[in-house]
Every structure is written in C-alpha cells, then in structure tokens.
Amino acid sequence: MSTEAVKQVFYSEEIPIPKDVSVKLENKTLKVKGPKGECEKDFSKMKVNIEVHEDKIIVSSVKKRKDYYAVARAVVKHIKNLIEGVQKNYVYKLKIVYSHFPIQVKVEKDRVRIDNFIGERFPRFAKIVGSNTKVSVEGDDIIVEGPCKEAVGQTAGNIENATRIKNKDPRVFLDGVYIYERS
Structure with missing residues (x-):
C-alpha cells in the first residue's frame, strides 16, 4: 500500500x-x-x-x-x-481628441510619446506592456494589438491615463486619447 x-x-x-x-x-x-x-x-x-x-x-x-x-x-x-x-489578436482602438492644440503621438521603442498635449512644452509618455504588443498611429486613431489580453488592455489604459487632465472640469476640457472600440 x-x-x-x-x-x-x-x-x-x-x-x-x-x-x-x-x-x-x-x-x-x-x-x-x-x-x-x-x-x-x-x-x-x-x-x-x-x-x-x-x-x-x-x-x-x-x-x-x-x-x-x-x-x-x-x-x-x-x-x-x-x-x-x-x-486571433486582441485589438483596442483609441481616438485622439483635441480642440485647439493638435496632439502629436509617436511610438518609440517601449513607450508612446504624446507631444503638444493642451499646449504643454514637455511630452507625456505611456508604457507599452508586453513584448508582443504592437502600437500603431493612423491619423487620429491609435491601434493597440497583441495576443495577451491583459498586456493590450493595460497598454491602452496607460495611453488613456497619460492624457488625463487634472484640476480642470472634464466637461469643458475634453482633450485626450479615449478608448472607443475593443475586440
């Protein structure tokens, strides 16, 4: 036994x-x-x-x-x-929204650089999570895709949070990058 x-x-x-x-x-x-x-x-x-x-x-x-x-x-x-x-890859689509100062978004090695956000002189950065996550900018859209759902979602959230405006009324100051589609 x-x-x-x-x-x-x-x-x-x-x-x-x-x-x-x-x-x-x-x-x-x-x-x-x-x-x-x-x-x-x-x-x-x-x-x-x-x-x-x-x-x-x-x-x-x-x-x-x-x-x-x-x-x-x-x-x-x-x-x-x-x-x-x-x-099949997970895809998040984000929209760049601005009223006066045109926001410029560039993808660097492992981060996304956001320039001229509400006229700021210094850029803001958002970290790209995961080694297989790909970020591309097409006009006023940012497309985040990859095989890991958590990494893709966290990257999209990082980009959205990097453009959060503090100490201002969010109903008036609508500039930013917002997630509008998940698939």
Whole structure:
C-alpha cells in the first residue's frame, strides 16, 4: 500500500487545446504559442492544480470552498483568453481628441510619446506592456494589438491615463486619447 495521500478533487474542468496551438507548463507558468504569437502567464500564486495533456488542459481545485472554486474558474478563463489571443489578436482602438492644440503621438521603442498635449512644452509618455504588443498611429486613431489580453488592455489604459487632465472640469476640457472600440 502506498504511503502517499490521495487528494480528493472537488472541482475540475477540461479545456481543449486547438490543433494550431501548443501549450507548455513549467513551474506553474503556462506558455501558449499559436499562429498570431505567443503569450505566457504565471499561476504560481493560484491555489489550483494545472495539468497539460496532449489535447487538453485540466484545472482542478482540491478544497471545497467558494473561494477555491472561484480561483479555479478564474484560472480557466485566463487560460481560455490565452488560447483565444494566440489564435486571433486582441485589438483596442483609441481616438485622439483635441480642440485647439493638435496632439502629436509617436511610438518609440517601449513607450508612446504624446507631444503638444493642451499646449504643454514637455511630452507625456505611456508604457507599452508586453513584448508582443504592437502600437500603431493612423491619423487620429491609435491601434493597440497583441495576443495577451491583459498586456493590450493595460497598454491602452496607460495611453488613456497619460492624457488625463487634472484640476480642470472634464466637461469643458475634453482633450485626450479615449478608448472607443475593443475586440
């Protein structure tokens, strides 16, 4: 008889792996590669078991409490977002809005430079999160795209927050960069 204790599984869910996606698990860090790029997520702080088989990923919880169930469901959704992102990129579109001073936006190495915002002499900067996130400027639109949903969303949020006007009435001073489409 084995001395190893058998853990009872209270919640388990299988996630199918598509044919054009490869998944690798190392020390609770899940790396997902697909036709649109690659993305990785660290689940080391999550209290769930993750197993990768040939055609499926199994996420299971070992305690029968609501918070463990909720964490397991959140991990399942994160993994589904990773798989969906490497198959089709996530895209955020932002609109540059100004009334008098024309805002100029340039993409540098790992940040976005915003010049002449409400006539300011010094530029504002927004960090680009993630190595696979691409930012492009087309006229009055900024397009942020990439395989990692969190990185794309955080980059779009950084750009929007960089143009926030403080200590002024937001109903009057409408200049800025605003997210108008997510897909």
